Amino acid sequence: MSDLWPAPRPTEPLDRVVSLPGSKSLTNRALVLAAIADGPSVVRRPLRSRDTLLMAAALTSLGTGIEDTGGPGAGDWRVTPAAWDRDADVDCGLAGTVMRFVPPVVGLAAGTVRFDGDPHMRLRPVGQMLTALGALGVQVDDGGRGALPFAVHGTGSVPGGTVTIDASASSQFVSALLLAGARYDRGVDVRHVGKPVPSLPHIEMTVQMLRQHDVEVDDTDANRWAVAPGPVRAVDHDIEPDLSNAAPFLALAAATGGRVTVTGWPATTTQPGDELREILTLMGCEVTLADGDLTVVGPPRLTGVDLDLHDVGELTPAVAALCALADSPSHLRGVAHIRGHETDRITALATELARLGSDVTEREDGLTIRPSTLHGGTFHTYADHRMAHAGVILGLAVDDVLVEDVATTSKTFPDFAGAWSRAVHGGQP
Numbered sequence: 001m002s003d004l005w006p007a008p009r010p011t012e013p014l015d016r017v018v019s020l021p022g023s024k025s026l027t028n029r030a031l032v033l034a035a036i037a038d039g040p041s042v043v044r045r046p047l048r049s050r051d052t053l054l055m056a057a058a059l060t061s062l063g064t065g066i067e068d069t070g071g072p073g074a075g076d077w078r079v080t081p082a083a084w085d086r087d088a089d090v091d092c093g094l095a096g097t098v099m100r101f102v103p104p105v106v107g108l109a110a111g112t113v114r115f116d117g118d119p120h121m122r123l124r125p126v127g128q129m130l131t132a133l134g135a136l137g138v139q140v141d142d143g144g145r146g147a148l149p150f151a152v153h154g155t156g157s158v159p160g161g162t163v164t165i166d167a168s169a170s171s172q173f174v175s176a177l178l179l180a181g182a183r184y185d186r187g188v189d190v191r192h193v194g195k196p197v198p199s200l201p202h203i204e205m206t207v208q209m210l211r212q213h214d215v216e217v218d219d220t221d222a223n224r225w226a227v228a229p230g231p232v233r234a235v236d237h238d239i240e241p242d243l244s245n246a247a248p249f250l251a252l253a254a255a256t257g258g259r260v261t262v263t264g265w266p267a268t269t270t271q272p273g274d275e276l277r278e279i280l281t282l283m284g285c286e287v288t289l290a291d292g293d294l295t296v297v298g299p300p301r302l303t304g305v306d307l308d309l310h311d312v313g314e315l316t317p318a319v320a321a322l323c324a325l326a327d328s329p330s331h332l333r334g335v336a337h338i339r340g341h342e343t344d345r346i347t348a349l350a351t352e353l354a355r356l357g358s359d360v361t362e363r364e365d366g367l368t369i370r371p372s373t374l375h376g377g378t379f380h381t382y383a384d385h386r387m388a389h390a391g392v393i394l395g396l397a398v399d400d401v402l403v404e405d406v407a408t409t410s411k412t413f414p415d416f417a418g419a420w421s422r423a424v425h426g427g428q429p
Contacts, residue, residue, distance in 0.1 A: 092116065
């Protein structure tokens with residue numbers, strides 16, 4: 001099969017310095033806020049990947065101006081808001097942020113916008129948010145499916161107000177409503193009921209960015225976020241490196257007993273990937289952050305961990321791969337919600353780790369992984385970039401691992417395979 005990629009295995013501990021592309025989460029939030037702001041702004045050092053290019057295309061189709069300042073496909077993005085007064089078709093691809101962040105702002109447009117995406121995207125949850133939009137005064141036509149494809153019929157304004165939702169499947173339901181809420185006539189008051197909201201750092205990221213735009217947000221009560229109506233001030237954003245994409249590169253040190261430094265690591269951040277510092281320390285690594293450089297030195301043998309990853313579920317595939325290489329059992333829990341990500345990541349991880357010889361047990365909300373002797377074979381990715389990360393991490397310590405469809409990593413990291421090969425064999429990623 002031509003889409004089977006041999007994961008490179010180093011022959012000695014690695015010593016590397018790595019620079020990462022920008023954060024997808026920050027880039028797409030910055031684009032949405034720039035598109036509804038009260039004037040032009042600049043998104044500096046944006047991530048250019050499939051997810052962010054789909055977001056830029058969606059906003060452009062609605063009339064937003066997005067200009068490359070360094071020529072086609074280069075430099076910063078200069079964003080000019082425009083009157084959204086047209087019908088459009090939006091391709092969500094596999095981007096949850098496009099499927100969930102764009103519909104709430106489309107209610108402010110004057111026209112019908114149709115949403116669809118890749119086949120698997122039709123399985124990802126969005127019904128709670130569409131129901132919430134209807135309660136806030138936005139006309140949504142989803143044929144009762146609560147999933148793609150659907151259409152939003154904008155009238156140029158949204159009444160807004162108070163809405164109660166169950167956001168236990170995705171924190172993006174909350175972020176989506178908050179991002180657009182200031183432009184609603186009465187703002188928006190989002191109240192969550194149900195199991196705990198996963199990935200709370202991503203909601204904190206949204207709230208912080210809204211405040212940078214002078215939007216008033218009240219998040220003093222648990223499970224409630226209220227955005228006051230008002231203008232969204234135009235603000236330039238500097239995009240941080242994507243810390244979740246740092247996971248496989250930091251694993252270069254953890255899995256080989258080597259040393260890896262990631263440059264540009266922020267001193268403070270709302271990105272969930274910052275939790276890698278604590279996770280890798282618990283697994284036996286030496287972790288230091290100084291002057292914007294995060295350095296990880298791997299141990300002779302990795303130690304298993306017992307972790308609740310509820311707030312940082314996107315790290316589960318990379319952490320699970322490292323746990324499969326550890327010399328003691330690991331228990332990863334609190335991540336039932338990742339069954340609704342790009343794929344059912346719990347079942348996918350259990351299946352693919354077992355395929356390579358791992359002693360793994362699938363739990364309702366996570367995995368138990370015990371030490372075992374791994375062997376080569378095909379690691380399927382299910383069109384999921386984080387699954388590909390898990391596959392290449394295993395390839396650091398196991399011969400003959402073939403990662404299926406490694407190109408799926410382009411969702412958040414252009415030319416990941418090239419960067420990974422250079423990192424393993426030498427050269428700047």
